[in-house]
Amino acid sequence: MATALAPVTLHADAPVNRKLTEEDKLALHRQMVRIRAFEQLSLQHYQGGKMAGFLHLYIGQESVAVGTISLLGENDHIITAYRDHGHALAVGMSMNECMAELFGKATGCSKGKGGSMHYFAPDKNYWGGHGIVAGQTPLGLGLAYGLKYKGIRGAALCYLGDGAVNQGAFHESLNLAALFDLPVIFVIENNGYSMGTSQHRSSAFKSCLAERASGYDIDWELFSGEDIYEVRARTQIAVERAHNESRPSVLEIATYRWEGHSVADANKLKYRTKEEVERHQQQHDPIQIWKRHLLAERVATEDELKQMDREAFKEAEEAAEFAKSSPFPEPESIFEDVYWEVDNRTESGRTGRHFFND
């Protein structure tokens, strides 16, 4: 039985994976189960009426954020769309600040001002959290431009969905990236759907979405995101291209979201079948796949991994408690964080009228 389940290990032999210690491998697992636990708890509290607006869950896609971000160093930067909780936890944001943001509390990562779609942590090279589809793509390009301009050897990882590839801003960004030799990596997290629209109903393409990059003379790759070894092995090539040649890449990573587009998605079992969802849950769960590696390599026992699940869940529950007991922002804070000059009481901020309530 154990051998029948043993995963293919080709990518495990990639240099970037061979150098992983047992502790590193466990840390990758911990990150993924933390993300899943966080999302499950946030769903529970959303349904309990603690949050407003949208909640886009990352369950099923954990290996993409965790695998790609695990490759990055201190000069590499990250930016993504509104499905941003997984990336936030993967870069090291705390569950407390992330959960409190969902609850709209002053202790949230954006002081309760941004909500689920707008997490930011520039101190961790994490530039959001963006609600407008593909609006983050020129920004990712700009992070790469900034790195190059400042003479820093780094890369900007810009995530987008399979639906976002059809925005003009993304295409303009590709052209600029190639033209200016910018160290940006566009990661298309292809989960098969943009809201209720399957990839084939939204995009015209030859073999895959990433192939569009070839029209801009940008290197591209298409691969499965279910196995962290593969995600790391293939993404590393793009990271090195960015670091060593200052050249862009487009990676299309096949993945799957288990939940609806957002929690409000009433049609989540209409545009795709229950069987399709279950097949991904049973056969392509990135956490189960990684777990099989860990067991096969004897990095951990079943019990140790179960313990890790429990810890993650406990951490998420504590984060929810933290969020619940945190205060809401004060009404005056509505007018803070609008203008830098006003907040910092500079000459400029004190000259002329900035706000127009009566």
Added chain:
Amino acid sequence: MPRSLSYRHALREAFDEELARDPMVVVMGEEVAQYNGAYKVTEGLWEKWGDKRIVDTPISEAGFIGMGIGASMLGVRPVMELMFWSFYTVAWDQIINNAGMVRYMSGGKIHCPIVIRGPANGGTGVGATHSHTPENIMASFPGMKVVCPSNAHDAKGLMKTAIRDNDPVMFMESTALYGELWDVPMNDELPGGELLIPMGVADVKRAGTDLTLIAHGRAVITCLKAAEMLKAEHQIDAEVLDLRTIRPLDEEAVLQSVAKTHRAIYVEEGKPFCGIGAQVAYLIQNKIFDELDAPVQRVCSLDAPAIYSPPLEKIQLPYPEVVVAKALSIC
């Protein structure tokens, strides 16, 4: 017998009737067909009218809105959904420079009979990027028409008119109103056999003598609640005037009402700077200065990007109590 219809259902009826009347009408946008609309406004239309008339688009606002504008130059009458009006920024150039200006720049040779529609409201916890209320911005461009219905009846009648209009109409709805019910007559109860409301005609939603609350969109509902409170708690009898369309603007209705009550407050969910209220306040003081017993007042959204935090978001937008307080300050 009047029947109750939700705001979204009333809009759907308008589309359905116009699709039947004119084969050039096509409904288009993200998730409008097979998904039945993100907010179910177009529910059932794809099933009834099929792929040619009800079209799902990719997430390419600049592309598909521009496509609709181009098709309208050739006589197609597209009704384009922005899933949120907030996404107009992606299609900004197409809407303003093409739909808004091609008639003028061609010396009148070309026109754009297009409707761009969708929800334009805050208050639903989706953050600053998704909570824009651009009626003042759109109305600031000559060439544009802007409609903001406050209820199902007006939504249906104005939508049918907008689709038949030969100029670009920016039609702004509210997710907060989609599920609310109003009386909407059946067609066979109407003299002309259908519900058509002209643009540029305001509507007195509540008659009063002491003060005029002027508003558009959901703020009209806020004003009606405030008017009830003013009556019950302060014996102040407020008139509520619903502009319904921002451009063209029914100036006569505003002046008539304020000349009667001598006091006016503009209530809107947009921001104060260059808001609709600023325009209306200018109008009032310019035309009937001598009729005023107090300066014209405004109640707007608090002047910052839309905050997420639910209890603060609630107070950022106008609510009946602030309207009442403002009224008491001038009555």
